[in-house]
Amino acid sequence: MPAADSKRIALDWTKAHDVVPLERHLHDSMPHLVAAKKALANGSGKGSDFMGWVHFVEDHAPRVVNDAKNLAQRIASHSDALVVIGIGGSLLGTKAVYEALTHSFAMANPNQFQRRPVLLWAGHHVATDELSELLDVLDQYSPSLLVVSKSGTTTEPALAFRVLKQYLDDRFGARESASRIFAITDPESGTLLKLSQTHGYPTMQIPRNVGGRYSIFTAVGLLPLAVAGIDVNEFVEGARQARADTINEKNESLETNPALCYAAIRNSLYKEGYKVESLCHWTPKLRGIAEWWKQLFGESDAKGNTGLFPASVQFTTDLHSMGQYFQEGERHLFATHIRVLDESSLSRGAQKRKVRIPQPGLADGFDYLTGHNLEQIQSEAILGTSLAHADGGVPTLIWDIPEISAFWMGYWLYLNMFACGAGGLARGVNPFDQPGVEAYKVNMFALLGKPDMAEQSVQIRARLERGQRLRSIGLTQNR
DSSP states (O other), X not given: OOOTTTOOOXXXXXXXXXXXXOHHHHHHHHXXXXXXXXHHHHTOXXXXXXXXXXXXXXXXXXXXXXXXXXXXXXXXXXXXXXXXXXXXXXXXXXXXXXXXXXXXXXXXXXXXXXXXXXXXXXXXXXXXXXXXXXXXXXXXXOEEEEXXXXXXXXXXXXXHHHHHHHHXXXXXXXXXXHHTEEEEEXXXXXXXXXXXXXXXXXXXXXXXXXXXXXXXXXXXXXXXXXXXXXXXXXXXXXXXXXXXXXXXXXXXOTTTOHHHHHHHHHHHHHHTTOOEEXXXXXSGGGHHHHHHHHHHHHHHHOBTTBSOEEEEEETTGGGGXXXXXXXXXXXXXEEEEEEESSOOEEETTTEEEOOBOOOOOOOXXXXXXXXXXXXXXXXXXXXXXXXXXXXXXXXXXXXXXXXXXXXXXXXXXXXXXXHHHHHHHHHTSOXXXXXXXXXXXXXXXXXXXXXXXXXXXXXXXXXXXXXXXXXXXXXXXXX
């Protein structure tokens, strides 16, 4: 574990305060945040039946890590690819950490860049093209399936599982196919649990008191990450350290508790009229982290027609597409940057490398950067961008993360989960439910002809037909 006095995560909110004087607002909001922090620690208040994640990393994760590593060895003994089937919190966190901590081009040459089974993804869409192309890719591997769902009745993963199970049955036969299927699901009930018991699929548990978007430190994340060779002990240790630092009864200061500070800033800026928060990451390896973050805060904050809209951009890439909006667009957003202080590259999954700018004899005007590390150039780009945006009226925060490693990913993810929970409770909403997600499902099930929904189907189709009266159609006919 990194020494606490040598490496630390920090949240710099100087360029937010420069745009919107926040200090007084933040100190006024701290009693509400401290109360929310105590509610999370005690498991009380709104959504208390889904606060199990707060202490899971301390009380249960070490045991789950051992179980996950044992099952991972079994999977790796006969498979060089594991298809993780899930959606939302059942998949996003795992995918994010996997992409951050493995070689970006492992799929191009798994034998050289990846020592463990590769992870592939399914069940997070209903797109014909990608699922069909996944089946093509699986022919190159000896795959297993991991189905992640509390109930087993979520449409997208359920349909993907049907297709992929049939693929395994056709390729390996029903008996061996069953030995290649694993599940993470509710410990007591549900369709997936019953299927697993009937067919003999090994299972691990999603705790009943942990919601999907807060589940990355349960078997949901730990089993597939262990299969991929991620150091799950360090990943959990990072989260355990973040928990200890955050819930410490003596640590209720803006200056020493980044989770509470972040929650306070988000709530204060929202009250000041800022409606959008954009998470700005500076490496493609953190693209998945941004997707996880968007679900975490989107589902948790958006209650009663209130809440910040979470967006994300990848800089410097998006500075050439979205930079103009940040600089001169409507002043309703603020930016939160992730700066990795020691960014390096993975070679064959382990060796750290740096990239220095060479002197290739080109008259391109960039000789003054010869010998610079690329990470140094990126660091200056982050500072220059944050200053320019703040000058343009965009409140700007910067998360400083020591490095992209299992420990610091675990630490930062837990900090954000705690900030999300505390910020929601302080704002008076339940950050652990998502009632609005069900609305589209009712319409979709009715249109697909689900039994007992025939009447709703007729009504919905009538509404859709009436709704198609206003259309603009291109002049060119199909050829």
